[in-house]
Amino acid sequence: MKLNRRHLLKLAAAVPGATLFGIQLADAEDRDFRHALTLFDDIKYGPDFKHFDYVNPGAPKGGRVRFGLLGSFDNLNPFTYKGDSGP
Incomplete structure (x- = not known):
């Protein structure tokens, strides 16, 4: 996936909306280390x-x-004349 202008605009619109609905990043100091x-x-x-x-x-x-x-095969194409075709 290439990052183009449309993707950047969608991301820029989603970040403020996510904070309005209460989605926040967790602080590392709030968690217990395991x-x-x-x-x-x-x-x-x-x-x-x-x-x-x-x-x-x-x-x-x-x-x-x-x-x-x-045994082995060296070709996965069953319609070729060179090589041994796969099962």
């Missing part, structure tokens, strides 16, 4: 937690990852 957000339960981890419960901090490091490859 180190986390949650939607459903209480905050599970404190502000100084080291790792999540499901993480093993003593897990072995290193190793290798192998990815399987059954």
Whole structure:
């Protein structure tokens, strides 16, 4: 979306109207500071937690990852003659 003159005029008209209807920005000093957000339960981890419960901090490091490859395609257009078309 390009910002043009029409958008600026709409914004300039909306800002004073928003303050007339009581929509105001919240001051940061009116809010209590929290180190986390949650939607459903209480905050599970404190502000100084080291790792999540499901993480093993003593897990072995290193190793290798192998990815399987059954087939591939290099074209998503089914009507072309070059390349392998997608499913």
